[in-house]
Amino acid sequence: MPQLHHSDAGWSVSVDKQMIFTKNIRQLSTAVQAWFGSLWIFSIEYPRALQKTCTFVEMGLLRGSGRMLASVKKWANRLLRYLASFCL
Numbered sequence: 001m002p003q004l005h006h007s008d009a010g011w012s013v014s015v016d017k018q019m020i021f022t023k024n025i026r027q028l029s030t031a032v033q034a035w036f037g038s039l040w041i042f043s044i045e046y047p048r049a050l051q052k053t054c055t056f057v058e059m060g061l062l063r064g065s066g067r068m069l070a071s072v073k074k075w076a077n078r079l080l081r082y083l084a085s086f087c088l
Contacts, residue, residue: 001015001044001047002014002015002020002035002038002039002042002044003015004031004032004035007024009024010024010025010026010031011024011025011026011027011028011030011031012024012025012031013025013031013034013035013038015038015042020038020079020082021034021078021079021082030071030075032057033071033072033075034075034079036057036058036072037072037073037075037076037078037079038075038076038079040076041076041079041080
């Protein structure tokens with residue numbers, strides 16, 4: 001499950017205790033977008049206790065269109081490139 005971490009330098013996202021972005025993210029809203037992007041990339045289901053909340057926030061990010069916002073897509077693409085560097 002992706003996790004958000006906060007420090008004086010900003011926000012970061014990890015999956016299975018592995019940091020997936022090497023630079024800290026300065027804004028919480030951007031960190032949340034990266035968190036959702038990592039859920040989609042890894043096909044991780046929402047935590048049961050947060051399922052309704054995550055679905056509500058997702059609809060806000062997707063704006064009911066079924067398509068990712070450009071900002072969320074940007075983070076998902078960064079994550080895909082990062083993962084691809086380990087596969088080469």
